Each structure stands twice: as structure tokens, then as C-alpha cells.
Amino acid sequence: MSALLAVPLGGCDGNWQSALDVYGSAAISLKHLIILIVAVCSVVWMAVMVSLIVALWRKRDVQPTSSEPARERRMTMAVVGAVIATILIIGTFTVLSFIATRALNVAGQDDLTIRVRGLQWWWGLEYVGPDPSQRFETANEIHIPVGRNVRLKLEGLDVIHSFWVPSLTGKQDLVPGRSNELPIRAERAGVYRGQCAEFCGMQHAHMALLVIAEPQEDFQRWAAAQRQAATPPIDEEAAAGLQTFLAKPCGACHTVRGTAAAGTTGPDLTHVGSRRTIASGLLETTRGSLAAWIADPQTIKPGNNMPLVPLTPDELRAVSAYLAGLK
Structure with a gap:
């Protein structure tokens, strides 16, 4: 059973998703x-x-x-x-x-807008707005302010996916070549589990996401932190991890803002250490989970697009320390 079960979910701090336990x-x-x-x-x-x-x-x-x-x-x-x-x-x-x-x-012109991209098997998220300097990207974890309408612009990049957070809203498909919209609104602070509701491949069941509804002030602080570039590591081991990350193919697939890594194939990792889970809800974000995922992603989630990158034990420890510190 995944470590995700330890994460409190739902408006009543449960660990399930239900269309009858509603807060939107x-x-x-x-x-x-x-x-x-x-x-x-x-x-x-x-x-x-x-x-x-x-x-x-x-x-x-x-x-x-x-x-x-x-x-x-x-x-x-x-x-x-x-x-x-x-x-x-x-x-x-x-x-x-x-x-x-x-x-x-139902959506308004002043709604917070989030671009949601469905891929095999994770969710790419971009917070957009009229000012380009306010935009930023993240993955698999949506933060929204309580009591405010949020407009989700849904796009499928490979196959058909379906976005569903049953405690907050209904389902809507993400179809390649077509843009759909889905408003979402949380009336109560909490952590709500979502899921891809359209069979999209062998890891369809492991394509989850979290929606974290929080007061407006907390959301603004989170968003301001997300817009910042990654903080350079001061720990010697984490600094070595950054050098290994840039020397290996990692930067060709992932972005870490503030570094030379600018890949767009995989999730943005600028603040990956601050997310509750990795691998689209499969593992709780800890240094050990990060190391296990990097060491053998195909055993944990067979068929995903992350290749096995050969690392020595020292390099693996250093890279996991660097990523865990990206908060």
C-alpha cells in the first residue's frame, strides 16, 4: 500500500475520494x-x-x-x-x-486560471495570468484559495485523460488537440484527492493528484514561494547533488529554475521537495522515496517515461539530498 495513505485527504481529513463527501x-x-x-x-x-x-x-x-x-x-x-x-x-x-x-x-473573467496538462502518467500544472512574471509551473499538486472560483484549462498531450476531483467538481476529459475548461471551487479548507478517470494506459490507476484548498493568505504565500527560483544549496552533499544533476541527463528532461536545467519532458522540479507526493501520488515525498524513484523508476511505476540513469551510491545520495532540499 502506498505511503499516500498517511497523507490526510478530504474535507474531513479522510484518506479517500467520494462524490458523496463534497465541499465544492x-x-x-x-x-x-x-x-x-x-x-x-x-x-x-x-x-x-x-x-x-x-x-x-x-x-x-x-x-x-x-x-x-x-x-x-x-x-x-x-x-x-x-x-x-x-x-x-x-x-x-x-x-x-x-x-x-x-x-x-460557470466561470468568470477574474477567476484564477490554471493550465492542466495530462500526460502518461502525471499532471503538469501552469498558473497563468495577464502578467507573465506571475506565471509558474508545478506538477501533481494544485493549490487553490478557499471560496474563490478557479478555472482549469484542460489539455491532453498524448492520450485521452479525464480530470476528476469528486469532492469538488465533476469530470472533464483532456483530449489531445482540444482545450476543455472546468471550474473548481472549494468551500472549505482541506486536501482533496483527484484521479484520472479515463483509462490511459497501464499506470492509469497511479495517476492521482492532490488539490490543497487553503485560506487566501496562505495561498498567496505559497504562490509567491513557487515563483521564486530554486535556492542554491549550502550543504556540501546537496551541492554535489546539484552538480551531478546537471552533469547527468536529468536536466534534459526536467526544469529547475535558477539552474541550467531547462528540460520540458518531465515535471518541473524547482520546488519538488515541498510537494506532499512524487510520481503522481504514488510515494510520499521523502529523501528515501526520491532515492528509490531515481534508482529504479521502472520497478516502482512500470512503463513510465523516466529512463534509468546510472548513478553511483554516493551520487544517488547526493542527488536525493539536493532534490529533497528544493522547497
Whole structure:
């Protein structure tokens, strides 16, 4: 079982994701719709079962009589009534579903905008705005302010993915060559687990993300820290790790702002040490987890695009110390 289970998730600090444990306006609307549909369908099922039992019970004692035409008329009326009720129920569900779906697409011009890219098998995130100096990138962990609408611009870069944080909003696909949008809003501070909801390959189940909703002041401090370049290491071992990181192919795939590493194939690692998890929710971010991931990423997450980079034990310890210090 992943170390992620130790991370408190959800509005009630649970470690699950549920469309019935909701803390976002869109998710609340969807929950009400789900409960209504289940309740109505349960009543319909019980009515059908009772009617069937009564019909079977009466059939044993029914004898042909001159009242057969009257019985046929009653059966015809019952069938017509059932058809009308079915049309009304389905029509009502359709209208309510349309209303609930519209709630997923309400966005304002002043919303915080985050570009979300789905890749096999991780999430690339870019906080965008009118001022280019305010933009920054991160991965697999979305921070949002409580009580503010956030607009997610969804893009798929390889195959179709689906973004879903059930406690906050509904699902929306990330389709290559097409840009979709999904508003998200948290009414309560907490850590909410999300998941890719569209089968996207062998590691689909290991493509999770966290949405961390926090007060506006805390969000502003986090965002200001994320905009900063990586702090140069002062520890001797971490400094050696930086040199190894730049000497090896790591910088060809990853970016660490403030260094010569400017790759765009893999996640931005500028502040990777401050994230709760690595490998898209698979491991808790510790120096040991970082070392294990670097040493053999294919055993931990088979099929991912990170190659095995040969490192000596001393180099591995140094690189893991450097990455763990990127906060």
C-alpha cells in the first residue's frame, strides 16, 4: 500500500475520494442530483416489484369470466399510465442533469486560471495570468484559495485523460488537440484527492493528484514561494547533488529554475521537495522515496517515461539530498 495513505485527504481529513463527501459548489449540485435519481429509481423499483408480486398472487385464483374485456381495459390503462410516468421521470432527470452540467461550466473573467496538462502518467500544472512574471509551473499538486472560483484549462498531450476531483467538481476529459475548461471551487479548507478517470494506459490507476484548498493568505504565500527560483544549496552533499544533476541527463528532461536545467519532458522540479507526493501520488515525498524513484523508476511505476540513469551510491545520495532540499 502506498505511503499516500498517511497523507490526510478530504474535507474531513479522510484518506479517500467520494462524490458523496463534497465541499465544492459543483460537487454539491451533482450529489443532490445523484441522491434524487437513486431515490426515484428506488421507488420505481419497489413499485414494480409490488405490482409483480400482486399480479402473480392474483393469477392463481383468476378464472375466465365475462368481465375479461373490463380487465383488459384496466391493464391497458395501467400500461399507459406507466409509460406516461416513465416519460415524465426521464424528462425530469434530463432537465435536472442539464442544469447540474451547466453548473460545471460557470466561470468568470477574474477567476484564477490554471493550465492542466495530462500526460502518461502525471499532471503538469501552469498558473497563468495577464502578467507573465506571475506565471509558474508545478506538477501533481494544485493549490487553490478557499471560496474563490478557479478555472482549469484542460489539455491532453498524448492520450485521452479525464480530470476528476469528486469532492469538488465533476469530470472533464483532456483530449489531445482540444482545450476543455472546468471550474473548481472549494468551500472549505482541506486536501482533496483527484484521479484520472479515463483509462490511459497501464499506470492509469497511479495517476492521482492532490488539490490543497487553503485560506487566501496562505495561498498567496505559497504562490509567491513557487515563483521564486530554486535556492542554491549550502550543504556540501546537496551541492554535489546539484552538480551531478546537471552533469547527468536529468536536466534534459526536467526544469529547475535558477539552474541550467531547462528540460520540458518531465515535471518541473524547482520546488519538488515541498510537494506532499512524487510520481503522481504514488510515494510520499521523502529523501528515501526520491532515492528509490531515481534508482529504479521502472520497478516502482512500470512503463513510465523516466529512463534509468546510472548513478553511483554516493551520487544517488547526493542527488536525493539536493532534490529533497528544493522547497
